Amino acid sequence: MKNFLKKLLIFLFIAASIYGVGRLILVTYDSYLHVPRAPYAVMQTQDAITIKWQTPEFEVGSLEYGFFSDSMNTKIRDKKQTKKHSITISGLNECTKYYYKVSSDSLDIDNEDRSFKTLCKNADSQKIWVIGDSGEAGKDQDRVYSQMLKHIDKDFNKLDMWILLGDNAYRSGTQKQYNKNMFEPYKELVKRFVPWAIIGNHDDRRWAFYNIWDFPTKGESGGEPSGSEKYYSINNGNLHLVMLDSEMRRIDANSDMVAWLRKDLSKNTKPWVIVALHTPPYTDGGHNSDSDYDSGGRMKKVRENLVPVFDEFGVDLVLSGHSHDYERSKLIAKHTGKGKSFNKQNIVQDAKSCYSKSIKPAKNSGTIYQVCGSSAKLDQANLKHPALPFAFQEMGSIILDITPTTLSSKFINIDGKIMDEFIIKKDNTSCEGKK
Numbered sequence: 001m002k003n004f005l006k007k008l009l010i011f012l013f014i015a016a017s018i019y020g021v022g023r024l025i026l027v028t029y030d031s032y033l034h035v036p037r038a039p040y041a042v043m044q045t046q047d048a049i050t051i052k053w054q055t056p057e058f059e060v061g062s063l064e065y066g067f068f069s070d071s072m073n074t075k076i077r078d079k080k081q082t083k084k085h086s087i088t089i090s091g092l093n094e095c096t097k098y099y100y101k102v103s104s105d106s107l108d109i110d111n112e113d114r115s116f117k118t119l120c121k122n123a124d125s126q127k128i129w130v131i132g133d134s135g136e137a138g139k140d141q142d143r144v145y146s147q148m149l150k151h152i153d154k155d156f157n158k159l160d161m162w163i164l165l166g167d168n169a170y171r172s173g174t175q176k177q178y179n180k181n182m183f184e185p186y187k188e189l190v191k192r193f194v195p196w197a198i199i200g201n202h203d204d205r206r207w208a209f210y211n212i213w214d215f216p217t218k219g220e221s222g223g224e225p226s227g228s229e230k231y232y233s234i235n236n237g238n239l240h241l242v243m244l245d246s247e248m249r250r251i252d253a254n255s256d257m258v259a260w261l262r263k264d265l266s267k268n269t270k271p272w273v274i275v276a277l278h279t280p281p282y283t284d285g286g287h288n289s290d291s292d293y294d295s296g297g298r299m300k301k302v303r304e305n306l307v308p309v310f311d312e313f314g315v316d317l318v319l320s321g322h323s324h325d326y327e328r329s330k331l332i333a334k335h336t337g338k339g340k341s342f343n344k345q346n347i348v349q350d351a352k353s354c355y356s357k358s359i360k361p362a363k364n365s366g367t368i369y370q371v372c373g374s375s376a377k378l379d380q381a382n383l384k385h386p387a388l389p390f391a392f393q394e395m396g397s398i399i400l401d402i403t404p405t406t407l408s409s410k411f412i413n414i415d416g417k418i419m420d421e422f423i424i425k426k427d428n429t430s431c432e433g434k435k
């Protein structure tokens with residue numbers, strides 16, 4: 001009997017080792033497999049941008065850029081032959097649109113209307129498209145995308161930013177899956193906008209995410225230098241946008257990410273603060289934030305360790321995905337427990353669609369939480385979380401409009417219907433008379 005047990009243990013150990021090594025090889029292969037990729041822009045700042053692309057063959061690539069599509073008078077070349085091209089353009093004017101085109105011998109590149117815009121110090125208005133869990137190519141993803149295009153009258157000049165809330169490429173965020181599920185279906189957007197993407201748990205299954213993207217670590221795009229690509233902030237016009245990694249990074253109260261977040265928010269001078277992270281603190285959809293075990297307990301950690309910081313600095317809006325549905329709170333604060341402990345004291349303003357806050361961020365002035373994880377797929381959902389009264393089992397995306405004193409949000413479903421809409425005002429006018 002003893003011998004049998006010993007042999008069984010040895011067998012299990014060998015099987016586990018083979019599985020582990022096989023898995024490591026697969027993850028490494030999928031993460032660093034070289035795939036051709038059309039140019040895309042990263043590291044958007046007020047005076048610089050980086051353009052990356054991947055060619056099937058080694059070559060010295062080059063790009064030209066300028067103020068007009070028919071006269072690009074500055075050319076930059078790669079310093080050496082490579083398949084992975086990355087050219088940083090610096091010395092640019094702030095808040096300015098530039099056109100660019102990329103030349104390659106081995107990759108067929110569509111250069112029509114290829115452009116980028118530098119970040120703005122000030123802006124009278126900004127329109128932002130927000131999608132979550134969008135990484136499944138197909139007709140549903142197309143329809144959600146088409147409704148956004150319809151909303152902006154197919155005029156890309158009406159859009160200013162694009163935010164992806166994670167799970168950007170199912171099933172595992174591999175290099176190939178990123179091409180199929182993100183770069184290809186959104187190619188016209190990729191030609192014109194920086195995809196500001198955060199990591200989701202599916203992207204986290206491979207190591208491709210931080211290989212594909214370059215993010216600011218030294219405060220290049222605004223905000224406090226983070227020293228990490230996993231958390232950073234962006235200042236654009238009136239907006240301070242904080243991007244957090246809820247998947248790979250520790251989110252304990254004493255973690256480096258939480259310490260940085262406090263520092264970053266304490267130094268912010270922009271009137272609007274939005275935080276984006278994949279894992280929501282509250283949801284009762286495909287995932288259940290009341291479960292201590294769902295998603296490895298990360299929803300509980302977000303609630304217990306990040307929500308108090310959002311409260312402390314009066315963050316206006318927290319955007320998440322993960323549950324494949326749409327859910328939204330009123331202006332709420334100080335709720336770090338499970339759903340059943342949510343009560344009237346947590347509601348700062350008990351309105352459906354109009355909220356007012358002071359221009360200066362104030363502690364416990366309330367935050368609106370939005371879950372939008374249905375930009376390509378839908379799950380069965382209870383949608384009964386007491387903190388999230390506006391909830392729909394609908395596919396769609398969010399359009400945000402920001403002025404110096406207003407932030408408005410629309411959740412547009414797959415058929416183009418506005419299912420949820422609200423405004424936060426910081427213009428000293430009250431919401432009286434509005435619902």
Ligand SMILES: [Fe+2]
Nearest residue numbers: 167200201322
């Ligand atoms: Fe997810």
